[in-house]
Structure formats: C-alpha cells, structure tokens
Amino acid sequence: MITARMKESRMKLTGNDPVAVMGIVNVTPDSFSDGGRFLCPEAALAHGRALLADGADLLDVGAESTRPGFEPVxxxxxxxxxxxVVGTLVAEGAVVSxxxxxxxxxxxxxxxxxDVINDVWGLQADPEMASVVADSDAVAVLMHNRNEVDAALDLRADWRRFFDRSLELAEQAGLARGRIVLDPGVGFGKTQAQNVxxxxxxxxxxxxxxxPVLLGVSRKSMFGHFLGRAASERLAGTLATNLYGVEQGAAILRVHDVREHVDALKMRQILKDVR
Incomplete structure (x- = not known):
C-alpha cells in the first residue's frame, strides 16, 4: 500500500541508508523544466500520485519558482x-515537503x-521561519544560496559562513539538529565550475x-553547459551525478525522474550486496 510505505519512509529523511528519493511537484507557471504543466491542482495531484507509484519516498511541492530570474509570488x-495539493496528498498518506x-x-x-519544510535560503530569508519549523516536529532542509555569483568564491568557506548562520538561527529557535538536513545549493548563486x-x-x-545532505541536481543547467543537452535530455547526466553524490554520502535525492532513480539505486544496492 502506498500510504503505509510512504509513512514509513518518514524515517529515511535524516539518514542515508537507504537513500530517500524526493519527487518534484512544481505547482508553478514558470519552473525551468516543467513550468505550467502541473499548475492546476488536478494535474499536480495526478503527477504526485504517479511519482509515488514510481517509488518516490516523499514529494517536494513548490508554488514559487526558484530558477534564475523568477517572479516572486x-x-x-x-x-x-x-x-x-498539500492537503489532499497528506490525506492520502504521502510524506510531503x-x-x-x-x-x-x-x-x-x-x-x-x-512533514518537511525545504527552504532554499536556509532560514535566512524570513526571520520567522526558524521558529515556525521549530514549533512543529517537521524536518528542515537548509540550502546554501547566494545573491550574486562570484567566480573567485571559496565555496567551502562560504558554505561554512552560510550554514553556521543557519544553524545558529535554528539553535536560537529551538530547532533540534536531529531534524535538520543540509543542501549544498547546486545551481544557486554559483558558476558552473562551482556547481560541480x-x-x-x-x-x-x-x-x-x-x-544528512540532500542533493538537488535534476535537469539543471550544468548539464546543458557541460553536455550541451536541453532540459528534456538531461536524465543521463542527472543519474550519473546523483549516483556519484550518493557515494559521497547524499541521503536524499530531489528528482523529476523518480522511476529511473529508484531503479538505479536498486541496482546499486544489488551490486553492493555481492561484496
């Protein structure tokens, strides 16, 4: 049953064995890959249900695009x-971010x-965000972000600066570290070399x-830059990069193409089990 499986998958979110697959549901008119396709609730719900049937452990539902040049909502x-969308998916037993x-x-x-709040500004955009999440039992995904691209950036130092501040805000609000996941912010305020x-x-x-770390590279512009592929042709690059990320310790993969990632992770595990 999808409901039972999805509720059990809540336990995956702060670990990395097995890796959790997060399916993307964009209820937006302007997302870079599928903007407008799932803007109406019926289409979004149908898409979410299809991703669950394909094996998604949870769904990440967003209603404001975060692509470069997006229009604030x-x-x-x-x-x-x-x-x-959120209310119906929750009622049907889905784990919803x-x-x-x-x-x-x-x-x-x-x-x-x-169950999850995925904040692409790591609690730093809205001064009330940390306390709102702290007052719940939800998991918080804190993503690294920048307003400007700097080719000379020391990425590790900037991660430290940013995440130290995010974790300080979380601690001040009483948000336990055991409910926090970090996201390196691929595609946000970075050059393509920095994305890699x-x-x-x-x-x-x-x-x-x-x-734990969430990795979100699905169909992103880095694959257009390095491989010359349009957004609809970036599955192979996405799969290769996500599997590499899993080897580095990624706990959650945020993806458009759920079935393919579930299959890839299953085969990876089958091969590992031979050892």
Whole structure:
C-alpha cells in the first residue's frame, strides 16, 4: 500500500541508508523544466500520485519558482496554489515537503500535515521561519544560496559562513539538529565550475557538520553547459551525478525522474550486496 510505505519512509529523511528519493511537484507557471504543466491542482495531484507509484519516498511541492530570474509570488497566492495539493496528498498518506522561503506558507503547510519544510535560503530569508519549523516536529532542509555569483568564491568557506548562520538561527529557535538536513545549493548563486565542486565536495560538507545532505541536481543547467543537452535530455547526466553524490554520502535525492532513480539505486544496492 502506498500510504503505509510512504509513512514509513518518514524515517529515511535524516539518514542515508537507504537513500530517500524526493519527487518534484512544481505547482508553478514558470519552473525551468516543467513550468505550467502541473499548475492546476488536478494535474499536480495526478503527477504526485504517479511519482509515488514510481517509488518516490516523499514529494517536494513548490508554488514559487526558484530558477534564475523568477517572479516572486505573494505568500497568499503561493499558499492558494499549494493548499489543495498539500492537503489532499497528506490525506492520502504521502510524506510531503513544501518548498518555500516564507514563514506564513510554512506554518499553513505544517498545519495541513507537511512533514518537511525545504527552504532554499536556509532560514535566512524570513526571520520567522526558524521558529515556525521549530514549533512543529517537521524536518528542515537548509540550502546554501547566494545573491550574486562570484567566480573567485571559496565555496567551502562560504558554505561554512552560510550554514553556521543557519544553524545558529535554528539553535536560537529551538530547532533540534536531529531534524535538520543540509543542501549544498547546486545551481544557486554559483558558476558552473562551482556547481560541480558542490557535488564533488558533498562528503566534506556532510563531515563538517555531521548532518544528512540532500542533493538537488535534476535537469539543471550544468548539464546543458557541460553536455550541451536541453532540459528534456538531461536524465543521463542527472543519474550519473546523483549516483556519484550518493557515494559521497547524499541521503536524499530531489528528482523529476523518480522511476529511473529508484531503479538505479536498486541496482546499486544489488551490486553492493555481492561484496
């Protein structure tokens, strides 16, 4: 049963054995890969259910694009897009993550039963976000981000600066470290070389903080840059990069193509079990 399996998968979110697969549901008109396809609630729900049937452990539902040059969405509009999707998926037994930087949206999502708040600004965009998540029992994904790209950036030092601040905010709010996952922020405020470095050094980030790490590279522009592939042709690059990330210690993979990642992870485990 999907409901039982999905509720059990809640336990995966703060570990890495086995790796959790997070399916992406963009309830947006302008996301870089599938903007507009799932904007209406019925389409979003159908897509979410299909991802669950394909083996997703949880769904990451977002209603504001975070691609470069995105149009900000007022909190009320963001929640209006999310509400029918989040509420229904939770009622059907799915483990739901809500991708938002706004405390108001996060609070309503948590009240509706969301298990995870995925904040691409690591609690630093809205001063109320840390306390909203702390007052729940939800997991918080804290992603590294930057307003500007700097080719001379020391990525490890900037990770440390950013995450030290995010974890300070979490501690001040009473958000336990056991409910925190870090995200290296591939594709956010970085050059393409830094995006590659972020994946390659993922294990160092995990070791630095002793926290699980989410990797989100699905269909991103780095594959267009290095491979010359359009967004619809980036599955192979995404799979290879995510499997490398798992070897570095990634606990959660945030992906558009769930079935293919579930199959790849199953084969990886079968091969490991031969040892």
């Amino acid at each position: 007022p909190a009320e509009e963001e929640w209006a897009r999310l509400s029918p 809500v991708d938002t930087t706004k405390a108001l949206v996060a609070r309503r999502a948590l009240e509706a039963g969301a 470095e972020a994946v390659a050094r993922l294990g160092e980030l995990k070791s630095e903080y002793g926290l």
